[in-house]
Amino acid sequence: MPTDPDATDETLMLGYRDGDAAAFDILYVRHKGGVYRYLLRQCRNAALAEELFQDVWMNLIRARAGYVVQARFSTYLYRIAHNRLMDHFRRHDNHTVSLDDESAAAIDEPVAPAGLQPDISAESRAQAAQLLTLLEKLPDEQREAFVLQQEGGLSVEEIAEATGVARETAKSRLRYALVKLREGMQSWR
Amino acid sequence: MALNPGTDMEHDPQLAADYRRVSAEMPPASLDDRLRAAARREVGAGPSRKRFGSAWQMPLSLAAVVVLSVTMVLMMREEGVDRIAPDLPPPAAEAVAPQVAVESAARQGRAEASRLSPVPEALPPAVTGTQQADLAPANATPPLMAKAKSASAPPAPAPGAPLRDESVSAERNVAPAQETLRAMRRSAPVGAAADSAAGPTPGGAATAAMSAPVPVEGRVLWHDLVNEPAEKWLQRIAEWRRAGRTADANLLLAECRRRFPDLPLPDDAAVR
Structure with missing residues (x-):
């Protein structure tokens, strides 16, 4: 049965959990821009944002088997993104980025x-x-x-x-x- | 500070509109392709090695099932007869039992001999006979098998094959029992040898009966004669023929011939 493009995010994610790869494509198109820009705004580096973006979606893909609807899919997705971002900041100890820091040179100008x-x-x-x-x-x-x-x-x-x-x-x-x-x-x- | 129209403390439509107008960055297309491919791989729908494996999954499963089935059938064919045999009375053991034991039982009288008989009274003779025919060793004594199957007297004995008609008659009587046994075989396959022993042709059944072991019931017929001279045996045979017990008489005659091979037989003792 073809995937309904108007289905809710939660339905699509359940469909993907059950093996419907087309459902993932729809979800991805819906949310890729928002997630990418969220990461870009927070880390302020396009290359790093792409790396984190890939990790976020890969985490979602790997976690698909255990997905259950407990909240809106957007909340679920952005929680993954937030956690990945925090993990990155903890590892690199640059959570608080100041424009006066030396690292400011590496930050993309808005x-x-x-x-x-x-x-x-x-x-x-x-x-x-x-x-x-x-x-x-x-x-x-x-x-x-x-x-x-x-x-x-x-x-x-x-x-x-x-x-x-x-x-x-x-x-x-x-x-x-x-x-x-x-x-x-x-x-x- | 004045709020924009429609603004509350957590929402500002003007700011939201401004943000939407400038916020249009998107991830590179290469990332899109990579992530979609990963998503397909994860569910086994992508063009990956996993998919190649799944394409062979069904044929390989079918081949495995066929190989296992054939192996099991062959194994069951080899073991089928041995599996059923313990459920039946041990005819072969009875057939090769030492003659001394038979004579000893005869001395103890008819009642004692009946008690020693391992054939269950409740079992129809036809079923017992058929099962024994199916599982009979090739060197068993033929006539006693017929006694186990039929008490009716078949007409027109063929010269040189005195008990064949008896066996054929018995085969007719046990046909329903053979059907039952065939049904059992269909549900639990047994050896090809057992199948051929219960073949559908009367000749085949007669052959099976001829090669059947001596049934225990047959021994009861002459248990009181085992220590008697040949004349007593002939006398009993003649009595039974006169009484119409042709089948029993034939059985007794066969046993008599076995015990006294050189004895000339009178006309009234001949096989009918």
Whole structure:
């Protein structure tokens, strides 16, 4: 029976668990961009983000046999991504990356993606670059909360679950992030 | 600080729209291909060695089943007769029992001899006879087999083959029992030798009966004559023929011939 492209993420993951490789393809197309950008925003290095991205999906593939629906698939997927990211930071001891560090040279400069949306004006590009710069300057936890909300569509509760913190903590992080971003973008509005 | 329209403490639609407009980075296509291939490999659906193996899985399984089945059938054919034999009375042992033991039993009288008989009373003679025919060794004595199968007197004995008709008659009587035994064989295959011994032709059955061992029942017929002279045997044979017990008389005659090979037989003792 062909895989239903409109099926929910959870149904698709269950289908993949039961051997439906096409279900994985649909899931991958749905979430590859969000997961990649989440990792890219957090590690700020495209090459490293690709490596982590591959690990996240491979972990998902390996864990497919034991998959059960306990939460939204997005929460499950971003928890894998968060854990992989934390593991990387622990190993390399560079959890807190400052733009003043020596390693800052290796960090990709946040630039608005050119060419993807040709109709974006120069002003919009500048606005995008400003938003990304503001995002870079956020503390990791606050940035993570914002990106999880935007890329994964996670609620406060789901952000808390994905990052392993209490709901109030996640809520606080998200609020601080929004306040700082709004303040930074005030001049563009 | 003023919030954008529709903004609450955890949501800002304006910021979200701005972010969506600039957030379009995607992983390289090479990663896409690699991960999809890995996902297919994991479930065995990808073009990998695993898939090649799974393509051969069914034929290999079928071949293994066929080889195992043939091996089991051959083994059961070799062991089939030995498996069934312990469930039956040991006819061969009875047939080769020392003559001394038979005579000793005869001396103890009919009742004692009957008690010594290992043939179960509840078993129909036809079934017993057929089973014995199926499992008979080639050197067994033929006439007593017929006694076990039939008490009816067959007409027109053929010269030179005195007991063949008796055996054929007995084979007719035991046909249902043979069917039962064939059904048993179908459910639990036994040796080819046993199958051929229970062949469908009357001649084949008669041959099986001729090669059957001496049934225990037959010994009861003459247990009181074992120490008697030949005249007593002939007298008994003649009595039974007059009484219409042709089958018993034939059995007794065969035993008499075996015991007294040089004895000339009177007309009333001849096989009918």
